[in-house]
Amino acid sequence: MRTALARLLGLLAAFVLRALGRAGTTVPGRVALAADPNFTADRRARIDGPVAVVSATNGKTTTSALIAAALGRDFSVVGNFEGANMAGGIASSLIRFPARDELAGLFEVDEFWLGDVATDLSPDIVLLGNLFRDQLDRYGELDTILERWHEAVGGLHAGGSAFVACADDPGIAWVLRDLPDEAVTWFGCTAGSVDLGRLPHAADSDACRRCGEPLEYSAVYLGHLGDWSCSSCGLQRPTLDFELTAFTPRGAKAIAIDLKGPDGLRSLSLPLPGLYNAYNAISAWAVCSRLGLDPNSTAQAFSSTAAAFGRGEHFSLSGTDVQMLLVKNPTGANEVIRALADEPEGLTLQFILNDQIADGRDVSWIWDTDVDVLVPRIGRLICSGHRADEAALRFKYAGLPPERITVVDDPRLGLETAASTAEEVWVLPTYTAMLALRSGLTSEGVVEKVV
Amino acid sequence: MPTSSRLKVAVLYPDHLNIYADRGNLAFLQRRCEWRGIGFESVAVGFGESIPVNDANLIYIGGGQDRDQALCAGDLVGVKAAALKDWFANGQPLLAVCGGFQLLGLSYSGRNETIPGIAAADLETAAGSSRLIGPIAIRTDLGGPTDGVLAGFENHAGRTHLGPKATPLGRVIKGHGNDGESGFEGVRNGSSIGTYLHGPLLPKNWWLADWLIARSLGIEVEKLGDLDDDFERKAHLSAARAAGLNE
Numbered sequence: 001m002r003t004a005l006a007r008l009l010g011l012l013a014a015f016v017l018r019a020l021g022r023a024g025t026t027v028p029g030r031v032a033l034a035a036d037p038n039f040t041a042d043r044r045a046r047i048d049g050p051v052a053v054v055s056a057t058n059g060k061t062t063t064s065a066l067i068a069a070a071l072g073r074d075f076s077v078v079g080n081f082e083g084a085n086m087a088g089g090i091a092s093s094l095i096r097f098p099a100r101d102e103l104a105g106l107f108e109v110d111e112f113w114l115g116d117v118a119t120d121l122s123p124d125i126v127l128l129g130n131l132f133r134d135q136l137d138r139y140g141e142l143d144t145i146l147e148r149w150h151e152a153v154g155g156l157h158a159g160g161s162a163f164v165a166c167a168d169d170p171g172i173a174w175v176l177r178d179l180p181d182e183a184v185t186w187f188g189c190t191a192g193s194v195d196l197g198r199l200p201h202a203a204d205s206d207a208c209r210r211c212g213e214p215l216e217y218s219a220v221y222l223g224h225l226g227d228w229s230c231s232s233c234g235l236q237r238p239t240l241d242f243e244l245t246a247f248t249p250r251g252a253k254a255i256a257i258d259l260k261g262p263d264g265l266r267s268l269s270l271p272l273p274g275l276y277n278a279y280n281a282i283s284a285w286a287v288c289s290r291l292g293l294d295p296n297s298t299a300q301a302f303s304s305t306a307a308a309f310g311r312g313e314h315f316s317l318s319g320t321d322v323q324m325l326l327v328k329n330p331t332g333a334n335e336v337i338r339a340l341a342d343e344p345e346g347l348t349l350q351f352i353l354n355d356q357i358a359d360g361r362d363v364s365w366i367w368d369t370d371v372d373v374l375v376p377r378i379g380r381l382i383c384s385g386h387r388a389d390e391a392a393l394r395f396k397y398a399g400l401p402p403e404r405i406t407v408v409d410d411p412r413l414g415l416e417t418a419a420s421t422a423e424e425v426w427v428l429p430t431y432t433a434m435l436a437l438r439s440g441l442t443s444e445g446v447v448e449k450v451v
Numbered sequence: 452m453p454t455s456s457r458l459k460v461a462v463l464y465p466d467h468l469n470i471y472a473d474r475g476n477l478a479f480l481q482r483r484c485e486w487r488g489i490g491f492e493s494v495a496v497g498f499g500e501s502i503p504v505n506d507a508n509l510i511y512i513g514g515g516q517d518r519d520q521a522l523c524a525g526d527l528v529g530v531k532a533a534a535l536k537d538w539f540a541n542g543q544p545l546l547a548v549c550g551g552f553q554l555l556g557l558s559y560s561g562r563n564e565t566i567p568g569i570a571a572a573d574l575e576t577a578a579g580s581s582r583l584i585g586p587i588a589i590r591t592d593l594g595g596p597t598d599g600v601l602a603g604f605e606n607h608a609g610r611t612h613l614g615p616k617a618t619p620l621g622r623v624i625k626g627h628g629n630d631g632e633s634g635f636e637g638v639r640n641g642s643s644i645g646t647y648l649h650g651p652l653l654p655k656n657w658w659l660a661d662w663l664i665a666r667s668l669g670i671e672v673e674k675l676g677d678l679d680d681d682f683e684r685k686a687h688l689s690a691a692r693a694a695g696l697n698e
Contacts, residue, residue: 133470140582141470141516141517142516143516143517143518201469201474206466207518207519207522212522355693361584361585361586361604361693362471362604362606362649362650363604363650364471364472364475364604364649364650364651365472366472367472367474367475367478367651367654368472368474368475386689386693387689387693388689389682389685389686389688389689390654390655390686390689390690392682392685392686393654393682393683393686394475394654396682397475397478397479397482397654398478402679402681402682405682407682407685
């Protein structure tokens with residue numbers, strides 16, 4: 001009864017917000033939760049099919065899109081696909097269910113709130129993708145999140161959840177240390193061609209969390225993800241159930257990958273850029289496999305999943321091809337840069353640096369990003385956003401001649417400037433910059449509305 | 452003070468104390484030296500190693516996660532304290548940011564344990580229940596083209612209290628500063644500076660980088676020679692605006 005009332009209030013809030021022209025991805029859920037603190041758990045109980053939760057620093061939205069595409073072949077999928085991933089956003093996504101009966105749930109959960117939110121969702125599977133140093137002003141130190149996750153996974157496991165987790169991330173292996181082997185499915189990379197040879201500057205985990213000695217890596221694939229071990233205490237990367245065995249980039253627009261799992265080897269082509277999306281794909285693949293989805297169907301779903309908004313999305317702007325690649329922290333930005341290094345020289349790039357809460361108000365992370373490797377490939381750089389001048393400074397000190405840098409504060413005007421002299425423009429926006437630019441382009445009819 | 456034609460920075464524990472983009476400060480110093488034809492060299496000083504005080508003319512200490520800071524504190528006190536205390540007492544060029552600043556003091560009292568510092572500066576730090584986070588602007592008496600104003604970002608649980616023998620780097624205009632109450636920010640003795648300002652500090656305050664370079668080389672800052680600092684000035688203004696200054 002209480003849930004029904006909460007739901008009505010949530011619907012009303014959603015209606016009012018829509019009438020006001022607002023997206024309403026969070027507030028209706030907050031209203032429902034205020035009326036019934038058990039709203040999320042009660043509504044979740046009505047989903048008969050599988051329910052999965054995705055959490056990570058990077059890749060939540062794209063990974064969720066891949067899993068949802070596969071689930072969508074058998075079920076109507078309930079989930080927070082607009083990316084509002086805290087309690088209110090998730091409750092909002094539970095207010096209205098599709099008319100069809102066969103429901104499944106797929107929720108991305110903000111890494112800081114995993115314990116609070118995921119427990120209410122009683123997920124069958126929890127995907128723990130990666131944990132990187134992120135907006136320190138918002139999330140605190142990486143160690144804080146690891147400690148919160150360690151607390152959360154115990155409760156989730158007791159509640160019946162199984163885990164799919166990144167074995168290449170020593171922090172995640174440590175988070176799951178108390179769980180029995182059968183509770184965790186491990187995925188990771190074995191593709192030798194993507195070995196960086198050493199930890200990048202932005203890597204976080206260099207000490208063994210059990211004994212404090214430095215970890216050794218026989219291969220480093222992405223940030224601090226790799227084949228790691230501690231020669232002092234013997235802790236090492238867990239044995240992989242699902243492996244990314246090969247990775248071939250097609251410029252910074254698509255990838256071809258080989259996945260090996262208990263059901264054999266499979267080759268996939270995905271219209272998504274970068275090794276980071278190969279990690280997203282194998283994690284999603286492992287989840288779909290554990291949920292019992294048909295592998296052929298999953299493969300088809302993955303191959304036709306377009307990039308989630310702003311994350312490798314491309315569109316045409318009066319004859320110029322525009323590629324938008326979200327950046328939000330050093331490791332993520334490094335991987336976007338790494339993907340761009342597969343493009344020919346002379347790139348026209350727009351870097352949009354905002355400092356709103358969702359971007360991280362502290363913009364110092366751009367100095368931890370290895371923009372240096374991109375500098376020789378840049379023909380022209382447009383810097384935009386609230387902190388455009390500091391973005392320009394970063395590239396100047398990475399060695400880009402100042403005459404190749406133009407500061408145009410307004411993102412839309414900056415894109416116009418970039419597009420005026422190039423057939424192809426790569427836009428690297430922070431989160432709120434991406435939303436603002438997309439919102440403008442949506443009203444112009446250039447891109448489709450998502451949020 | 453002897454003059455030198457090369458900037459030699461001793462960077463303490465760069466693998467552990469680097470959390471707030473500390474390498475941006477070093478990259479900034481390096482480029483500004485290179486563009487003027489001044490030699491630049493940085494030496495990493497790790498666990499068990501002593502600070503090359505006869506060779507270096509600038510010491511840099513960054514910040515780290517609690518775990519890393521505790522690791523470094525043990526080594527700092529055990530291996531490097533005497534040299535660093537002398538360095539600070541003489542007011543020789545030093546930039547210590549965040550965790551590095553706290554370690555200059557007597558101790559850091561966390562929630563569970565107290566980490567000893569090297570007691571170079573008369574200050575003490577205790578963790579508060581909340582973090583002091585946000586853009587910050589302070590006024591120093593270092594002059595320069597911004598009339599001593601420095602802009603940056605602070606993010607610290609520690610409340611640092613200066614003792615009677617310590618002089619702050621500056622006074623808070625916007626933001627929290629050492630303890631959120633006193634209005635003091637950082638500590639300074641001559642050319643030795645400790646501060647909570649990161650962001651990183653030097654790219655947001657280009658003239659302070661030059662001040663440090665000049666002090667390290669033992670020359671007047673005017674002798675360094677001008678660079679085109681258009682982006683640098685604007686970046687400072689952008690950081691100052693973020694802190695709430697409208698200059």
